[in-house]
Amino acid sequence: MSESTAGFPQRDALWRELEQGGEPWDMIVVGGGIIGAGVLREAARRGLRVLLVEQRDFAWGTSSRSSKMVHGGLRYIASGDIKLTRDAVRERERLLREAPGLIDRMGYYFTLRRGQFPGRFLFNALLSLYDRMAGIRNHRYFDTPTLQRLFAGINKDRLKGALYYTDTVTDDARLVLRVLQESVGAGAYALNYVRVESLLQEEGQVRGAVLHNVESGARVEVLAKSVISATGAWADRLRNELNPEKRIRPLRGSHLVLPMSRLPVCDALAVFHPVDKRPVFIFPWEGTTVIGTTDLDHNEGMDEEPTISEEEVDYLLQLVHWQFPEHNISRDDVISTWSGVRPVIGSDKALDPSKERRDHAVWCDGGLVTVSGGKLTTFRLIALDAINAALGAVDMQTREPTSEAVFSEPKVTPGDLPVADVAWAKRLIGRYGDSALALFDTGGADEAQPIDGTQFCLAECRWAARHEAVLHLDDLLLRRTRLGCILAEGAADLLPALKTICAEELGWDESRWQAEVERYLELWQRHYSLPGQARAVERAAGTAQ
Ligand SMILES: Cc1cc2nc3c(=O)[nH]c(=O)nc-3n(C[C@H](O)[C@H](O)[C@H](O)COP(=O)(O)OP(=O)(O)OC[C@H]3O[C@@H](n4cnc5c(N)ncnc54)[C@H](O)[C@@H]3O)c2cc1C
DSSP states (O other), X not given: OOOXXXXXXXXXXXXXXXXXXXXXXXXXXXXXXXXXXXXXXHHHHTTOOEEEEOSSXXXXXXXXXXXXXXXXXXXXXXXTOHHHHHHHHHHHHHHHHHOTTTEEEEEEEEEEETTOSSOHXXXXXXXXXXXXXXXXXXXXXXXXXXXXXXXXXXXXXXXXXXXXXXXXXXXXXXXXXXXXXHHHHTTOEEESSEEEEEEEEETTEEEEEEEEXXXXXXXXXXXXXXXXXXXXXXXXXHHTTTOOOOOEEEEEEEEEEEETTTSOOSSEEEEEOTTTOOEEEEEEETTEEEEEOOOEEOOSOSSSOOOOOXXXXXXXXXXXXXXXXXXXXXXXXXXXXXXXXXXXXXXXXXXXXXXXXXXXXXXXXXXXXXXXXXXXXXXXXXXXXXXXXXXXXXXXXXXXXSOOOSSOOOSOOGGGSXXXXXXXXXXXXXXXXXXXXXXXXXXXXGGGSBOTTSSOBXXXXXXXXXXXXXOSHHIIIIIISOHHHHSGGGGGGGHHHHHHHHHHHHOOOHHHHHHHHHHHHHHXXXXXXXXXXXXHHHHHHHHTO
């Protein structure tokens, strides 16, 4: 098979080898979100010859659109789902240990107001249990004056203070990338923009898949001893080739992104929405303040990126107005938005979306293993369930795993990087592992400085373009980095610098660049800005020339 670089295998070479046929693969993994990446990691660890394919970009689905919290999920404990909470907090602590800088602890303040349920006593008891499950003791009570100092302008109406606890925050798309890179480093293969069009079957048994290279239009039949569909909210589609059952209830969640200067928050604030009493978070992320999320049936098609609706914008702004009445936050303050579709295993359409369980499920149908549901946080455990189901169905030689760690321990330390800021060095190692050092050799010194108002640098863009399977400008701005989500107007001001990088690293000429800018701005306008926001795109198009 083709040589892998510091990042992914050479795409064209790998595709040519697929066209030439050869021995069946041990396993094909369908879906390049966090669960597919987790399955790939476990399969590679066991010595399987395994290929992952993703119909769009890696992490294009729900795994780049979450609330970025690697968390135990307090609501599960409150609803008595002790096992889910225990698994999640333990996985959270494991990830914190394994990849600091990518997964970091964050403080959460749950506001307490008179007449609110649960009250301080019960909440405190839940948090004691929550902390005990994780083997930590971080929760405590903050009184109203302290809370008012920490969150200037917070609504004082019936405010009785807050209970503080800790969970963690991450960059979900980079988490997927890092898991994929670990898998590739362990001998696995991964291709983005390749869709499984249909399954190959022989006497009702799955024998492989028809792959469609979305970029070139080519198709190839690939044989495999087992196929795992980790297609999240799309899971019914492939599964329905063998079983007509519909099990996925796609539920949309959306977020608003504001400049930190308009609504400064040091940590996450968890509040009950004044209308439906759902918990919603106002939290710091990548130098911005994010508000989310909503939870409603997603009835739009699954081939388009999900988009925030007018009603969701109003709902989230209503929460901010109620919590921070003096800030006068309006639609004009919104930098960007994002929406994702939760792959929830539906129980009853009549049930309130927020009452649906968030557990995962694994189904086996004629040799196809389908895994869906669950959380970003518990991806390793979900992947293990899927792998075990696949290995139970097919006789395959596997290696006994010698370690449970998802991430190999980096040899590079923050002191090895040519940067003075230790926290930034740690962040880069969390995201790139040992490649964090090589990142600084890719371009000039000016590219190795954080871009104003962010913790990203242009060297990361150059690195991604060279090593991280970037095929389109949106891959670079929305998933390899999150610059398109956190800078005004989809990071339009950066387009001239990126033009040079893309020309040098990807060989894009003027017409390709223009086509990429058009594609990116159209996509950003439709799915990452407020509904009907055309103004920014017109200006950005001018900047890109
Ligand atoms: C708004 C929101 C907030 C959330 N917040 C959190 C949170 O804070 N913490 C947390 O732990 N969890 C959170 N979650 C849940 C978490 O994000 C998801 O459970 C998780 O990302 C799902 O991962 P996945 O790999 O199953 O699905 P996805 O990430 O959607 O991956 C599935 C992939 O399969 C691909 N695919 C589909 N069909 C094919 C095909 N035929 N061929 C090839 N590829 C195909 C899709 O393109 C997609 O990329 C949140 C979810 C939402 C929507």
